[in-house]
Amino acid sequence: MLEARNVSKTYGRTKALAEVSLEIAEGEIVAVTGPSGAGKSTLMHCLAGVVRPESGEVVLDGRRIDTLVEAELTALRRESFGIVFQFGELVPELTAAENVALPLLFNRRDRREAMATAAEWLARLNVSDCADQRIGELSGGQRQRVAVARALVTGPRVVFADEPTGSLDSTGGEQVLRALLDTARADRTAVVMVTHDNRVAAYADREIVLRDGAVPAGAPR
Amino acid sequence: MSTGHVLLGLLVERPKHGYELKKEHDHRLAGAKPLPYGQVYATLQRLERDGFAEVSGTRQEGGPERTVYSITDGGRTELERWLNTVEPPAPYVTSPLFSRVAVAGTAADGFLMRQREAHLARMRELTAQKASDVPAQVLAADYALQHLDADLRWIETALARMKEDDLA
Known part of the structure; x- marks a missing residue:
């Protein structure tokens, strides 16, 4: 469904990715792991259409996305991809419900309809109580749940998550991860999560290990 | 880890027979190797010999008659000692x-x-x-x-x- 074909990317003199090829199936949950500086985030950004590779192709449902013009790419990202950032990256001036509705409003959905859909997603992630609260009033775990709801609200094909839980040492982090993955599994949404934590990776169906910007020979891909 | 001490720990709640002890061991120590019946009975006999447990009766619940064991005062002291013993932290690398x-x-x-x-x-x-x-x-x-x-x-x-x- 989502494919990287010989993708390379260089920052200055640093080769961040060297001819990386991989394929992610519909509904598959994949962990991208490896030491820091191995190219995990760069790979995620290339797959998500945030960064353009220098060479190679990124293909979603048979269509090359790395060659799209910016406007097409933005539209595709809004429609097909959701992103959960490590620190939530929610808009502090807005309420939880407004934050979740935001991607729908960007997609030109009617405001009342968008707010109703947002409310459903907050309920699915057990944070209905927070709907009218501003982000600053929420606990860390509640924020993460709101961020997950926002990533999933458009019914994307793929959700990208960069260190989605921060730390698993609190059981709260684990609950957020389970909420994300259970919901994604139920909706057949693929998840690509970047993590340095093996215990987070163990929640995935499969692991892709990066070393020095490449998938080592013999490693699973 | 000593199976005897674990069985003493399970006997603290109330007297139990071997089959009950095996089931509770396997449930409470989920992820550990299941305890073979033979080892349960051998361990109970050893605990009895050392004065940590004693036979306190028999019970029949539809099946065969089973011997019920209870913990003695000496057993409680031994259990308390074991529970409070600090394990030597990995003296050798044995992996x-x-x-x-x-x-x-x-x-x-x-x-x-x-x-x-x-x-x-x-x-x-x-x-x-x-x-x-x-x-x-x-x-x-x-x-x-x-x-x-x-x-x-x-x-x-x-x-x-x-x-x-x-x-x-």
């Missing part, structure tokens, strides 16, 4: 994983990559077990997961050191 790498040196990198995969596959199984939400199973899975994670982090460090040695 087969470590031994192989120590013998193979930098040639172990291929093995370490395959071992890494095997560890992660087991971690995926344990993570799936946690979805059961049975507290004893979650506790056991957490224990196993964090130990496997420690191995994996050591594997990463070992691979990084081998790479440095190659470059040196």
